Amino acid sequence: MQPGLSEPDPQDMGCAGRKDGHVQSVVRALRLLESLNRRNVSSVAQLHKETSLPKPTIVRMLKTLVAEGYISSDHRQSGYSVTARVNSLSCGYHDDPMVVEMAKPWAIALTRKFGWPTGVGLLDQNAVVIRFSTIPDSTISPFHSSLNLRMGLISRALGLAYFAFCSNSEQKLLLKQLDEADKTLLGERESGWLDRRVNIARKNGFAHRDPGVEPRNSDTVAVPIMVRNRVAATIGLTYFRVGVSQTDLKAFATSLKKTAAEIGARIEDLA
Incomplete structure (x- = not known):
């Protein structure tokens, strides 16, 4: 061993030789950062209780994170806080918004419960786009794939679940930019058809696909995921x-509404 160097703590050493290939020091550092991010100020005792990491290991990791600028030491409150630099860890992430990531396990749970596939959609200009689907988890799905399909705002269940529950002012804007299929459908229906469709959806708390839209041998029931009184997804x-x-x-419908409420509440708790 070179002079001045101490024997490394096994808890801090990477385990590249493990069969799973995980570097445990990285795993522990990430776990510590996640714990730090849950509170304004965290003490070593709190971090030890939450992560189960040895206190000497936590202290060494905290010193390293302070030196790298990811956290700061708050001597007045005897703890540590994350700094603005932690934002740099997510600046390259441009995938689905939090609502889709949050909804995934719930969507999978619904499919396990009922067998039928579940989809999560986000508004994209004049349609709702399916950003997550459990079709691979369903053995009785009416479709082979639905990911990234665009669902009309007034003809499809996922679309209407957005349109019917968004604000009146947003509805007016969306009506001006309906896709061609929805414009055609609206022109073919009798006067007041859309208002009745919206009112029924609001009364029931869920939306259905228009029965005249193909494929007619299947249907979808959909609900909005509300976050702070706005439709975040369907x-x-x-x-x-x-x-x-x-x-x-x-x-x-009951399970979907309960699921949507839980997702929305979870997102609000995290924000």
Whole structure:
């Protein structure tokens, strides 16, 4: 060993030789950062309780993070706080918004419960785009794939679940930019059709696909995911019409509404 160098703590050493290939020092550092990010100020005792890491290891990691500018030591409150530099760790992330990431496990749970595929959609100009789907997890899906499909705002369940529950002012803007299929459908329907469709969705708390839209052998029931009284996304479950009873539909809608409420509440808690 070179003079002046101490024996490294095994807790701090990377385990490149492990079968899983994980570098444990990196895993522990990330776990520590996540814990620090949950509070304004964290003490070593709090971090030890939450991460189960040895206190000497935590102290060494904290010193390193302070030196690198990711956290600061708050002597007045005897703790540590993250700095603005932690934002740099996420600046390259341009994938789905938090609502989609948050909804994924709930969507999978719905498919496991009912068997039918679940989709999560986000507004993209004049349509709702499916950004996550559990079709790979369903053995009875009416479709082979739906990811990135655009759902019309007034014809499709995921689209109407957005349109019906957004503000009146936003509805007016969206009506001006409907896609061609929805414009055609609106022109073919009788006067007041869209208002009735919106009112029914609001009364029930969920939306259905227009029965005249293909494929007619299946349907989708969808609900909005509300975050601070705004529609952040929509989530829906698709099924074959044959063999699905009104009792089944009620169960679908009830579970979807409960799921959407839990996702929205979780996002608000994290923000």
